Amino acid sequence: MSATTEQMAPPTGISAVGLRKSYGEKVVLDGIDLHVPAGTIFALLGPNGAGKTTTVQILSTLIAADGGEVTVVGHSLERSADAIRARIGVTGQFAAVDGLLTAEENMLLMADLHHLDRAEGRRRTAELLGQFELTDVASKMASTFSGGMRRKLDLAMTLVGNPSLIFLDEPTTGLDPRSRRTMWHLIQQLTSQGVTIFLTTQYLEEADQLADRIAVLDKGQIVAEGTADELKRRIPGGHIRLQFSDLSGLDAAARRLALAPAARDEEKLALQIPSDGSIPALRAVLDLLESAGVEADALTVHTPDLDDVFLALTGDGSRHHAATVPGPADTTREARR
Template sequence: MVTQSPPAAIAASGLRKSFGDHVVLDGVDLSVPSGTVFSLLGANGAGKTTTVKILSTLLSADGGSARVGGHDVQAEPDAVRAAIGVTGQFSAVDNLLTGVENLLLMADLHHLGRREGRRRVAGLLEQFDLVEAGGKPASAYSGGMRRRLDLAMTLVGSPRVIFLDEPTTGLDPRSRRGMWQIVRELVAGGVTIFLTTQYLEEADELADRIAVLDHGRLVAEGTAGELKRRVPGGHVRLQFADPQSLDAATRVLGQASRDTDALALRVPSDGSLRALKTLIDRLDEQAIEVGELSVHTPDLDDVFLALTGDPDHEKVTTS
């Protein structure tokens, strides 16, 4: 008996969008499995926010199709909206209301009963460490607290798909890592996260799969490791205990770069386990002892610059 895999939480084919003569999306295809984090990576103006707006029914595409939560975004927008939550670049928090009042407002908008709404709000305040701040006006919140409240408001309706559009922009490193932990906990509970970000480290930390968007087109997609292996510059550094071992390894490996003073070789490699095993096997066959071995692969900064191929294009942020 063949078991069918569950439908993708988000699926898009040939999405196109233009504003006047400016093409923002030029045939974007996406497939995001349920219960995963998918990160759309790109510089400002690459089309990330436009993609989110189309998938969350806030904007109509000029061409192509998309389904979110099993529903067609064009034909069934209400069903899509009922299945999703959206946290945008700019907080939706009302500064004149307290944290509790912001959450209760969302509960009313989701037509939760009074008892259910208060139960849901109490749970979210606990989950997002906002119990003590819940009675204070949102205007008194720090940036990190506001973003936590914003995301808590998104979760009032218990969405199974959440769009996070640059959710940690402007946060300090500690607050950003706090948000990362919240995202991990949501995914562990079965929620699907569609994350757009300018922070390469954020995508590397969180995403199961990453797509690179450049000038409205997807130029690459894969895991962080797969994308890094596509970029030249990866290598294995071998260090030896004596000059004899270094000489022997140089003869065996051929294309390696030699550092005689450090008794080391730099061997080009894509960093994969297969390539590493092949390298070690070649050394073992000649009984060459290696003192230290380290693998160096390109980071996502290298990936972005290599794949976009435009040194003058606005760069994503690396920290």
């Protein structure tokens, strides 16, 4: 990209086209494309060794790519790495927190590294410790902190430099569910302040909860990309469940929808219709019911969860069949009349 087109490019978090990286014979990234709009949360999912950390290391200027056109916060990765470094923050699995310093000292050290003057450094430290509910433990040594507190402090330290884009490499690995939720909340707060988040995670629920868009990386390539709902619709297993108040309603609906006997659950007065759960598919079912003059009591849409998607896309497909048998963990959207 020329300097002119770089200036004209719309403000974007990250744009990567044909990103490549090999270690010796091993191709880790085989020409991947990524587009992360500013102010959004993007999750990169992939099995162990897929190349997630390598991607973060390249995009955050820590290691060089072998090829590809990449801009981060509007700057060329190849030509303006310093400008990128000044605008991004990186928190990894191995936190930058120094256990022998207090929380406050860790923060002030970061303020020094970012050349904030003393008063501004203290102001920013107090503000962030407050925002992350660490004020009460500000003078405690970080080595005494729980995993969750350490992660919070690590993220707070990253924010001292006011980054407009943050890389979070597996930010909640090893945290208990409560600490994980606290981190999610903090991450969501950051995007409401306009910060762009590039997240890697092995927790599919995390991507589901947080990410505007998700890319699945496998064997050096992006094998799927979209919103969590779009990805869930890509694999079989979705269905619409209709609940009736009596057997005659169930019979009439089953006839009109031309359903196989297996779709009927007479005991529960319910019908199960294979569907991707999209609006047009829902509308088609409702139109058919209306044309037959049948009313259902309740309609529920079940979609496969991200675990199913992940295994179907990156695994050997051996669990794929399980995705066609919806269980209690299904994501459920319900509409009652």
